[in-house]
Amino acid sequence: MTREIIKGTDAVAKAVVGADPDVVSAYPITPQTGIVEGIADLAADGHYNGEFLRIDSEFNAASSVIGASAAGARTFTATSSNGLKLMSEPLFTAAGMRLPLVLAVANRSISAPLSIWNDHTDTMAERDSGLIQLYAEDVQEAVDNTLIAFRVAEELKLPVMSNLDGFVLTHVQEPVDVPEPEPVEEFLPPYEPEQTLDPSEPKTMGAYARPEHWTEAKYVPHEVLLRAGDAIERATAEFEEVFGRSYGDAGGLVDTYRLDDADVALLTLGSLAGTAKDAVDRAREDGIRVGVVRPRVFRPFPGEALREVLGGVEAVGVLEKAISPGSGGPLSMELKSELYNLPDRPLVRDFVIGLAGRDITVEDVVGIADELYVDADVSPHEFAPDEEEVWPQLREEILPEEVSH
Amino acid sequence: MSTEQLDEKLDDVSEFDYDDAGFAPGHRACSGCGPALVARHVVEEAGENTIVVNPTGCMEVVSSPFPESAWGVSWIHNVFANAPGVASGIEAAYRSFSRQGREEFEDHEDVNFIVFAGDGATFDIGMRSLSGMFERGHDVLYVCYDNEAYMNTGVQRSGSTPPGAHTTTTPSGAYSTGEDSPKKDMPAIAAAHGVEYVATASISDPIDFRKKVSAGLEIDGPAYVQVLSPCPVGWGFDAEETIDLGELAVETGVYPIYEMENGEVTDVKTVRDRKPIEEYLERQDRFSHLFDGEEGEETIETIQAEIDAQAEALDIDG
Numbered sequence: 001m002t003r004e005i006i007k008g009t010d011a012v013a014k015a016v017v018g019a020d021p022d023v024v025s026a027y028p029i030t031p032q033t034g035i036v037e038g039i040a041d042l043a044a045d046g047h048y049n050g051e052f053l054r055i056d057s058e059f060n061a062a063s064s065v066i067g068a069s070a071a072g073a074r075t076f077t078a079t080s081s082n083g084l085k086l087m088s089e090p091l092f093t094a095a096g097m098r099l100p101l102v103l104a105v106a107n108r109s110i111s112a113p114l115s116i117w118n119d120h121t122d123t124m125a126e127r128d129s130g131l132i133q134l135y136a137e138d139v140q141e142a143v144d145n146t147l148i149a150f151r152v153a154e155e156l157k158l159p160v161m162s163n164l165d166g167f168v169l170t171h172v173q174e175p176v177d178v179p180e181p182e183p184v185e186e187f188l189p190p191y192e193p194e195q196t197l198d199p200s201e202p203k204t205m206g207a208y209a210r211p212e213h214w215t216e217a218k219y220v221p222h223e224v225l226l227r228a229g230d231a232i233e234r235a236t237a238e239f240e241e242v243f244g245r246s247y248g249d250a251g252g253l254v255d256t257y258r259l260d261d262a263d264v265a266l267l268t269l270g271s272l273a274g275t276a277k278d279a280v281d282r283a284r285e286d287g288i289r290v291g292v293v294r295p296r297v298f299r300p301f302p303g304e305a306l307r308e309v310l311g312g313v314e315a316v317g318v319l320e321k322a323i324s325p326g327s328g329g330p331l332s333m334e335l336k337s338e339l340y341n342l343p344d345r346p347l348v349r350d351f352v353i354g355l356a357g358r359d360i361t362v363e364d365v366v367g368i369a370d371e372l373y374v375d376a377d378v379s380p381h382e383f384a385p386d387e388e389e390v391w392p393q394l395r396e397e398i399l400p401e402e403v404s405h
Numbered sequence: 406m407s408t409e410q411l412d413e414k415l416d417d418v419s420e421f422d423y424d425d426a427g428f429a430p431g432h433r434a435c436s437g438c439g440p441a442l443v444a445r446h447v448v449e450e451a452g453e454n455t456i457v458v459n460p461t462g463c464m465e466v467v468s469s470p471f472p473e474s475a476w477g478v479s480w481i482h483n484v485f486a487n488a489p490g491v492a493s494g495i496e497a498a499y500r501s502f503s504r505q506g507r508e509e510f511e512d513h514e515d516v517n518f519i520v521f522a523g524d525g526a527t528f529d530i531g532m533r534s535l536s537g538m539f540e541r542g543h544d545v546l547y548v549c550y551d552n553e554a555y556m557n558t559g560v561q562r563s564g565s566t567p568p569g570a571h572t573t574t575t576p577s578g579a580y581s582t583g584e585d586s587p588k589k590d591m592p593a594i595a596a597a598h599g600v601e602y603v604a605t606a607s608i609s610d611p612i613d614f615r616k617k618v619s620a621g622l623e624i625d626g627p628a629y630v631q632v633l634s635p636c637p638v639g640w641g642f643d644a645e646e647t648i649d650l651g652e653l654a655v656e657t658g659v660y661p662i663y664e665m666e667n668g669e670v671t672d673v674k675t676v677r678d679r680k681p682i683e684e685y686l687e688r689q690d691r692f693s694h695l696f697d698g699e700e701g702e703e704t705i706e707t708i709q710a711e712i713d714a715q716a717e718a719l720d721i722d723g
Contacts, residue, residue, distance in 0.1 A: 012649065020500065022498055023494060023497050023498050023501055024507070025494070048505065049502045049505065050505075051495055051497040051498070051500055051501040051504075051540065053493065053494070054541070054543050054568070055490070055493070055537060055541075056533060056534070056536065056537030056540070056541075057533060057537070059486065059490065059533070059534070059568050060489075060490035060493065060533070060534050060537050062487075062490075063483060063484075063487035063490030063491050063493075063534065064490050064493045064494030064497065065494055066483055066487075066490075066491055066494060067458070067481070067483070067490065067493065067495040067496075067497075068491060068494035068495060069489035069494070070491075070494075070495065071494070071495040071498035071499060072480050072498065072502075073458075073494075073497075073498035073501060074503070075494070075498075085658075089484055089486075089487075090483055090487055090490075092483055093483055093484060097483075106413075156719065197456045197481060197495060198454055199453060199454045199455055199479050199516055200454075200609025202453070202476065202477055202479045202480070203479050203480070204469055204474035204476050204481075205477075205479075205480070205481040205482070206469075206481050206482035206483055207469040207471040207474060208465060208466050208469045208470050208472075208482070208483065209469065209471045210470060213471050213472070213545065218473075248584075262582070279697065282514040313565055326622070339415060362634040381464065383443040
């Protein structure tokens with residue numbers, strides 16, 4: 001294994017080439033671009049021998065990997081933000097057609113207003129697409145998730161989105177163990193598709209379904225996704241056997257930190273967990289017993305694993321880099337619905353924070369942990385619903401009058 | 406045809422073996438459907454070593470209702486706008502397999518990759534996707550079955566709808582004589598991409614059309630064939646007149662038949678004693694309002710003048 005100080009996008013590019021996809025479709029968008037540039041560089045130097053399509057848009061980047069996947073190819077593409085929106089229509093078909101393509105998303109906010117910085121509003125808006133969604137805390141995990149994504153996609157015949165926070169992970173240089181070809185081949189043998197467009201065995205793919213069949217066609221990927229936890233768990237365990245890196249104590253679905261004796265927990269996706277872990281260390285110095293819970297997977301939603309790890313805490317603060325306008329934070333909504341039927345469910349408060357790259361400091365998170373600790377004795381039943389959602393970083397002074405008065 | 410004759414004919418039909426048909430009967434297309442004929446000619450000409458990509462549209466809906474399929478060759482539908490993108494990926498996958506020397510694909514070096522798409526998917530919503538496929542030079546034959554409107558959704562205008570046509574979104578009325586913008590020149594747009602082989606055809610001349618399909622498949626790169634495919638429902642004529650209407654479109658010069666190689670027109674079907682456009686228009690409900698008054702008359706004159714100019718430019722009159 002080679003340990004390199006390497007930029008996030010370059011590291012993911014190397015992992016993709018390591019997985020040896022037959023077709024890669026490339027279209028630039030900040031902050032993803034470095035990934036496809038990295039693959040282009042590797043191809044230019046003769047390290048990638050598949051087809052590298054310089055495509056005309058994200059719409060056709062998704063469409064071409066769908067076609068390639070239907071032809072039996074291992075395929076990869078990458079995007080961010082509005083690019084993911086442009087991919088959205090074809091991507092929704094990928095799960096219904098059971099096509100195991102892999103997509104890296106460098107998470108970035110969606111216009112308007114235009115912003116190139118990180119949050120999760122792009123992928124949260126695709127949560128109903130039927131794509132598996134993995135989230136990485138650091139560059140190493142983004143690299144490793146790339147390989148796990150191919151493995152899980154091909155086993156389940158479902159598309160997988162491997163997420164890494166834009167700039168925070170794409171543009172940072174970290175020491176990374178870049179996987180060598182031999183262990184990659186052991187972990188990820190050549191793809192053997194079950195159904196292809198082979199002309200010698202004609203098939204009709206993507207047919208039109210009438211009401212008597214459509215429900216069942218939709219039920220299948222839903223069921224497979226609900227059970228996908230086992231496959232992700234297996235892939236993560238085998239990944240550990242081959243590469244020696246372990247992800248999370250709940251079958252690779254959820255990662256926890258100092259949670260065993262915690263009264264309250266901070267729950268978040270992706271790189272913000274790193275900041276939260278530092279904040280927990282700081283808060284514990286003040287006697288606040290707080291831990292971190294980080295789902296590695298948002299689809300399928302790891303409900304059972306979360307119920308297990310959150311069973312002992314009084315309150316959960318969701319640090320949420322997304323908003324579903326007119327409702328609330330998608331992560332906390334999903335968490336609440338998982339906890340609702342528990343007899344002693346913890347209080348859940350939603351902290352909408354870090355939107356479009358607004359900096360989140362350790363102090364910010366310590367403040368949230370403090371507030372949560374004070375709330376811990378309050379039963380969820382006593383807590384006013386309109387106080388459950390908090391925007392700690394909101395600058396009231398720049399809001400328009402219609403909202404602030 | 407007498408009842409006895411018809412019975413005799415039906416007996417013959419029932420003896421046909423359709424097991425090997427590339428596009429089998431029993432699909433849900435309307436009687437007299439021009440595009441369904443196009444589908445059959447395309448796959449019969451291409452043969453079984455073929456993969457067809459079909460965007461959303463009439464032909465996708467009538468041919469693939471699960472659990473039935475009219476397609477005897479491998480066929481895929483994804484969404485409305487992306488058939489060329491999907492075809493690009495399929496073709497790239499085969500190129501990749503071949504380069505890697507993968508044994509299981511050794512026999513597939515000469516696979517025909519064909520997009521079979523309506524005018525809406527071609528002239529309008531799928532244009533970017535098509536432009537990209539042309540530019541990248543994928544070895545794909547693109548066949549546009551041109552029925553000049555969105556027939557699948559109930560006859561709305563498309564970029565292919567000719568001037569004067571009544572559609573549900575360009576209705577004729579007291580202040581309207583139907584469609585008022587020119588038909589988009591897709592063959593020229595294809596040629597401007599540097600597409601080596603571009604051709605137009607009419608379903609009324611299947612031999613010519615099939616020759617063009619074959620020529621397009623022989624090209625090592627993208628090719629574009631656009632075939633006029635009259636739609637009895639959308640145009641308003643009787644089902645048995647499909648071929649007649651296709652022929653009249655050629656004989657009046659409204660649908661010129663030509664080939665382009667590397668951007669130059671190389672062959673034009675000449676029309677002796679070109680018929681006046683009225684003969685074509687009066688046979689279709691979509692143009693019937695043009696015969697109701699002065700404004701319609703003016704529109705017909707304009708259409709005729711445009712056809713004359715086009716005929717001169719292409720040197721159609723024999």
